[in-house]
Amino acid sequence: MFTLQGLQQQLGPCMNSSAWIVGLSGGLDSMVLLDALVQLRDQLILPPLSAMHIHHGLSAEADAWVAFCEQECAKRGVELYVERVQLAPGASIEEAARSARYQAFAVHLPAGATLLLAHHRDDQLETLLFRMMRGTGLRGLAGMPAQRQLAAGQLLRPLLPWRRRDLELWAREHGLAWIEDPANRDPRFARTALRHQLLPALRDGWPQAEEGLLRLAGHAGEANELLDERAAEDLSATSKPLNDVWLRHWPSLDMDALSALSPARQRNLLRYWLAAQGALLPASRRLDEWLGQLAAATDSQPQIDLGEYRLYRSSGRLWFVRTDWPSAGVPQACTQSAVQLLAGGNGLLHLALASASAGPWHIRYRQGGEHICLPGRGKQSLKHLFQQAQIPVWLRPCIPLLYCADELVSVAGRWNAEPAVTGDEQSGFTVSWEPVSD
Numbered sequence: 001m002f003t004l005q006g007l008q009q010q011l012g013p014c015m016n017s018s019a020w021i022v023g024l025s026g027g028l029d030s031m032v033l034l035d036a037l038v039q040l041r042d043q044l045i046l047p048p049l050s051a052m053h054i055h056h057g058l059s060a061e062a063d064a065w066v067a068f069c070e071q072e073c074a075k076r077g078v079e080l081y082v083e084r085v086q087l088a089p090g091a092s093i094e095e096a097a098r099s100a101r102y103q104a105f106a107v108h109l110p111a112g113a114t115l116l117l118a119h120h121r122d123d124q125l126e127t128l129l130f131r132m133m134r135g136t137g138l139r140g141l142a143g144m145p146a147q148r149q150l151a152a153g154q155l156l157r158p159l160l161p162w163r164r165r166d167l168e169l170w171a172r173e174h175g176l177a178w179i180e181d182p183a184n185r186d187p188r189f190a191r192t193a194l195r196h197q198l199l200p201a202l203r204d205g206w207p208q209a210e211e212g213l214l215r216l217a218g219h220a221g222e223a224n225e226l227l228d229e230r231a232a233e234d235l236s237a238t239s240k241p242l243n244d245v246w247l248r249h250w251p252s253l254d255m256d257a258l259s260a261l262s263p264a265r266q267r268n269l270l271r272y273w274l275a276a277q278g279a280l281l282p283a284s285r286r287l288d289e290w291l292g293q294l295a296a297a298t299d300s301q302p303q304i305d306l307g308e309y310r311l312y313r314s315s316g317r318l319w320f321v322r323t324d325w326p327s328a329g330v331p332q333a334c335t336q337s338a339v340q341l342l343a344g345g346n347g348l349l350h351l352a353l354a355s356a357s358a359g360p361w362h363i364r365y366r367q368g369g370e371h372i373c374l375p376g377r378g379k380q381s382l383k384h385l386f387q388q389a390q391i392p393v394w395l396r397p398c399i400p401l402l403y404c405a406d407e408l409v410s411v412a413g414r415w416n417a418e419p420a421v422t423g424d425e426q427s428g429f430t431v432s433w434e435p436v437s438d
Contacts, residue, residue: 002159002166007036008044010158013147017047017154018112023105024051024080026069026179029118032167033159035176037116038076052108052115054101055084058093065179072177083108094189099280102150103308106278111152119144120159120167121214126194128213129202137284138227139271141220151278231272234265239273246395246414249435251277252317259295266291277320279306294318301393314392321394328397334361346398347435349412362403366396372408373417385415395435402431 014020022037024030034051041049053069055062066082073080083104087096105115124143131140147156159167171178185192202209238257242248253273258266267287275281282290293302294313304311305323312319329346334353342349342363353361370382386396402410409417412433 002032002036002162002170004036004040004043006161007158008040010146010161011040011156014114014116014154014156015047017114019048019050019110019114020046021081021109021113021115022049022051022078023101023115023117024053024069024073025118025181026053026065026072027118027181028171028176028178029120029123029159029164029167031072031176031178032171033116033118034072034076034078035174036170038078047114050079050081052081052083052105054104055082056087056097056100057084058087058097059182061182068177068179081108094191099307102280103278105155106151109151109153113153115150115153115155117155117157118159119157120162120164122164122195122199124160124217125199125210125213126191128217129194129198130191134283138220139224139281141216142224143214143217143221145221149276227268228272230265231269234261234269235273235276238269244389246391246399246412246433246435251320255294255313255316255318258318263291274306274320277309279309279320282306303394310394312392312394314394315390317392319392319394326398327394329363329365329400331362331364334359334363334402342400345436346400347433349400350430350432350434351402352430359404363400364403365401366399370401370408372411372415374415375418380415382411385411389414398435400433402429 020037022030022034024034037046037049040046051069051073053066055066059065069082070080085100085104087093087100109115128141128143131143134140144157144160146158146160147154149155170176185196235253238253238261239251240254242252251273253269258269261269267284270287270290271281290304290311293304296302300313302313308323310321310323312321324345326346329342332342334351349363353359366382368383371379372382372385373379382396382401391399400412401408402412407417410429410431413431416429416431
């Protein structure tokens, strides 16, 4: 039986969070969770409570669901955030919607906050059966974790001990309203068949199978803890912090250290590392394909798409980069000394000009073939400088170049031209660049 006391016990790991955010679809499960949390809020001192609804745009009723969630939250004095997402092409509708949903949660979860999701025991069983039929690995056999890191916060599933019928009993006793999503009975979706055909047949024919599956998940979870401990050791050996002010913003792995691991440890490390970045984990087959690409000739620069993220191999490292990071900057004029937010989300440029009259001054970006005259080194090509400094290929088009008239005088402050290049002894400058990756 679902009770407030039982829920309070499940919430123990997040009582010190900076905030609680309920993933609110408006369905039975999330409405029970929201209502129960509001009741607890009235009895206890809890972290600030809000809710987030993800608008996938898949149903003609999606706007009505937003209105329903807004109404129910307003009745309870809970602030609601609505996030509209677009589904990535190529994947199944179910997978694309799930990917977009978790990516939205990760992006908007504040530091130290907890995302509370309403998955229950029946959802866990469906997940286990679904993954087993797809040939999941050990991590998949552990099912959905009750608690895990998500971006700068954490994710908690406090309803996992209860079956759906327990939640429905609570909802009816407390007069709750909820949404019935037609997709939950759509035979086109694999989970629908699991929920309405396979799982009932399993319970009827093998009553002990349910407990057996959950025990299996527990054993797999213990094994995964051991794998995570090894992955943490491997991560420490392959992800030494970079001191470079341009490069320290992006998570990366040393390719030589990664390649020295056995294939099994490489796969284990990549899964662990990607999960820590908030990326959805790939299927085993896809992961093997990636490792094959990464093991290709060292002069190649493969990139791997992960929805809102990409993996790049460049300059001896494997980089994790958001896809909305600019692939190239946007040129702009500089009329005065300033701290400028560069166009296109390309970071911050700290610029001080001794004389604006020496210009005109412009920020431009690499087109190819650029050279700069460096003190004591003469004329140098940007390509050669980037290669020497091991600047990854994907970052080079984003690095702001300061021009005085048509002369390149600074590469974001790292390489500055001879003072005489501007033709004015009073036309000195200082410049530095801070990339922004999040």
